[in-house]
Amino acid sequence: xxxxxxxxxxxxxxxxxxxxxxxxxxxxxxxxxxxxxxxxxxxxxxxxxxxxxxxxxxxxxxxxxxxxxxxxxxxxxxxxxxxxxxxxxxxxxxxxxxxxxx
Amino acid sequence: xxxxxxxxxxxxxxxxxxxxxxxxxxxxxxxxxxxxxxxxxxxxxxxxxxxxxxxxxxxxxxxxxxxxxxxxxxxxxxxxxxxxxxxxxxxxxxxxxxxxxxxxxxxxxxxxxxxxxxxxxxxxxxxxxxxxxxxxxxxxxxxxxxxxxxxxxxxxxxxxxxxxxxxxxxxxxxxxxxxxxxxxxxxxxxxxxxxxxxxxxxxxxxxxxxxxxxxxxxxxxxxxxxxxxxxxxxxxxxxxxxxxxxxxxxxxxxxxxxxxxxxxxxxxxxxxxxxxxxxxxxxxxxxxxxxxxxxxxxxxxxxxxxxxxxxxxxxxxxxxxxxxxxxxxxxxxxxxxxxxxxxxxxxxxxxxxxxxxxxxxxxxxxxxxxxxxxxxxxxxxxxxxxxxxxxxxxxxxxxxxxxxxxxxxxxxxxxxxxxxxxxxxxxxxxxxxxxxxxxxxxxxxxxxxxxxxxxxxxxxxxxxxxxxxxxxxxxxxxxxxxxxxxxxxxxxxxxxxxxxxxxxxxxxxxxxxxxxxxxxxx
Numbered sequence: 001x002x003x004x005x006x007x008x009x010x011x012x013x014x015x016x017x018x019x020x021x022x023x024x025x026x027x028x029x030x031x032x033x034x035x036x037x038x039x040x041x042x043x044x045x046x047x048x049x050x051x052x053x054x055x056x057x058x059x060x061x062x063x064x065x066x067x068x069x070x071x072x073x074x075x076x077x078x079x080x081x082x083x084x085x086x087x088x089x090x091x092x093x094x095x096x097x098x099x100x101x102x
Numbered sequence: 103x104x105x106x107x108x109x110x111x112x113x114x115x116x117x118x119x120x121x122x123x124x125x126x127x128x129x130x131x132x133x134x135x136x137x138x139x140x141x142x143x144x145x146x147x148x149x150x151x152x153x154x155x156x157x158x159x160x161x162x163x164x165x166x167x168x169x170x171x172x173x174x175x176x177x178x179x180x181x182x183x184x185x186x187x188x189x190x191x192x193x194x195x196x197x198x199x200x201x202x203x204x205x206x207x208x209x210x211x212x213x214x215x216x217x218x219x220x221x222x223x224x225x226x227x228x229x230x231x232x233x234x235x236x237x238x239x240x241x242x243x244x245x246x247x248x249x250x251x252x253x254x255x256x257x258x259x260x261x262x263x264x265x266x267x268x269x270x271x272x273x274x275x276x277x278x279x280x281x282x283x284x285x286x287x288x289x290x291x292x293x294x295x296x297x298x299x300x301x302x303x304x305x306x307x308x309x310x311x312x313x314x315x316x317x318x319x320x321x322x323x324x325x326x327x328x329x330x331x332x333x334x335x336x337x338x339x340x341x342x343x344x345x346x347x348x349x350x351x352x353x354x355x356x357x358x359x360x361x362x363x364x365x366x367x368x369x370x371x372x373x374x375x376x377x378x379x380x381x382x383x384x385x386x387x388x389x390x391x392x393x394x395x396x397x398x399x400x401x402x403x404x405x406x407x408x409x410x411x412x413x414x415x416x417x418x419x420x421x422x423x424x425x426x427x428x429x430x431x432x433x434x435x436x437x438x439x440x441x442x443x444x445x446x447x448x449x450x451x452x453x454x455x456x457x458x459x460x461x462x463x464x465x466x467x468x469x470x471x472x473x474x475x476x477x478x479x480x481x482x483x484x485x486x487x488x489x490x491x492x493x494x495x496x497x498x499x500x501x502x503x504x505x506x507x508x509x510x511x512x513x514x515x516x517x518x519x520x521x522x523x524x525x526x527x528x529x530x531x532x533x534x535x536x537x538x539x540x541x542x543x544x545x546x547x548x549x550x551x552x553x554x555x556x557x558x559x560x561x562x563x564x565x566x567x568x569x570x571x572x573x574x575x576x577x578x579x580x581x582x583x584x585x586x587x588x589x590x591x592x593x594x595x596x597x598x599x600x601x602x603x604x605x606x607x608x609x610x611x612x613x614x615x616x617x618x619x620x621x622x623x624x
Contacts, residue, residue, distance in 0.1 A: 040352065061327055079389045
């Protein structure tokens with residue numbers, strides 16, 4: 001059985017396609033702004049409040065060390081979240097839409 | 103050279119003398135990679151194979167290759183050295199280099215893969231007028247590549263001289279010749295595998311170095327930090343003088359972060375994978391490996407500070423560039439030093455090969471095909487030009503390496519990132535997300551970004567004070583990206599709004615099937 005087919009033009013105008021594009025950019029932009037916020041937040045803390053980062057959290061370890069390494073880990077985790085979302089949700093919708101194309 | 107006395111080290115360093123292990127290792131690396139080139143040459147017939155490895159690279163492999171392209175000798179030796187001499191500030195710098203990767207993933211990777219063919223200009227020009235876009239974007243690409251290449255070549259010559267005791271000129275010629283062979287005969291297939299091998303060598307070498315060093319501290323990073331703190335003061339473990347002016351911080355941060363998303367040799371790698379899904383996976387893999395690498399350089403830097411000693415490191419090189427190598431010698435002996443030195447050399451080779459390939463693509467694919475041949479290419483002709491461009495760039499890079507010998511070229515990496523962030527990134531992003539972006543807008547945006555970067559860096563303290571020796575600079579920021587990138591975005595938006603381009607806006611809608619579903623992607 002062939003699925004309901006539509007022309008490229010109809011597909012572009014379909015609510016399902018529009019929703020996909022909108023969702024894609026919502027996810028991307030939320031993740032982008034999270035990254036920007038964390039990174040520039042860190043830079044501004046370094047610029048304006050070095051003392052806070054110099055706080056000792058162990059005998060010698062400063063707060064700056066887990067924060068700095070944490071940002072590296074956080075950046076990687078964000079890419080992981082995106083991959084997980086795209087693989088599980090986005091790709092599925094893409095496949096469904098592609099199947100509709102005649 | 104072997105008379106250098108190291109205060110904290112029980113034995114004198116053998117840096118700068120011919121080390122049989124490093125020479126052997128290096129020849130082995132060159133032999134293996136040239137064999138791969140020979141193998142790749144048989145598979146490199148068409149344009150798609152030369153520029154994009156026939157889109158046959160897997161997501162994981164491309165992730166490693168991307169990491170290989172990005173982890174230059176400058177970041178391995180330079181960041182470890184910065185941590186070894188300045189402490190925590192080195193980490194702030196490396197964080198800047200990492201955080202651009204998530205943005206590549208969220209904003210650029212998939213549309214780039216779906217819309218383009220071989221270069222990022224394919225995407226910018228997709229719905230705009232080909233000729234003007236191709237001209238300006240290849241100028242943006244080639245400027246980024248040229249400055250990056252000069253910095254790499256000069257660094258390579260100096261580094262190899264220190265490592266092997268080889269003359270600067272010979273080192274530059276060797277690097278130029280070997281990398282030209284990779285690109286000329288093996289194209290993207292050989293370049294990718296060189297990157298992968300190098301990435302694995304670099305990551306495993308650095309891991310062993312960290313393990314050997316931590317072993318001296320009972321495998322406790324706490325003990326390492328204690329040693330750093332007691333010997334050089336607690337302030338080494340917290341942000342220091344690296345960032346004093348918040349605008350400087352913001353500007354450099356923007357350049358590092360968004361410049362990464364505008365580096366032509368990085369963007370080009372997304373065409374080597376079969377589809378958008380693999381492109382996505384490769385960014386995840388690359389970000390993981392690069393993040394791990396910066397964690398290693400951080401530990402290597404502190405270990406070098408504690409074990410080799412700051413005075414000894416600064417005695418050999420003021421910037422601390424030899425810290426990782428001195429640490430390797432101290433923890434693993436001459437043989438391990440040889441191994442790490444050979445890895446550093448391999449790193450340089452791989453990075454310049456990637457740069458040369460992307461430069462050659464810009465010349466043959468963007469300029470020759472779309473500007474001189476009006477988009478009507480015959481594959482044979484295009485390949486011929488690509489190969490000539492490769493040889494030309496190989497010769498040029500050697501000449502530039504010789505011309506800039508002994509010059510302070512450290513600022514050129516910052517400049518390359520600033521141009522990438524200001525000329526390449528804004529136009530690429532606007533062409534992907536903004537319907538009303540026009541040809542004129544793109545041309546003005548790229549030209550503004552490139553010109554402002556160039557002019558402002560000359561007027562900045564980086565050149566006027568540090569190199570030319572004026573007491574004060576005309577432009578206050580060390581890196582111009584804050585102004586040049588904002589200028590590029592602003593110019594692109596204003597010019598596009600002033601003079602709409604109907605066709606481009608209509609095509610933006612119809613290209614959406616390709617952008618988001620990958621329908622018709624090459």
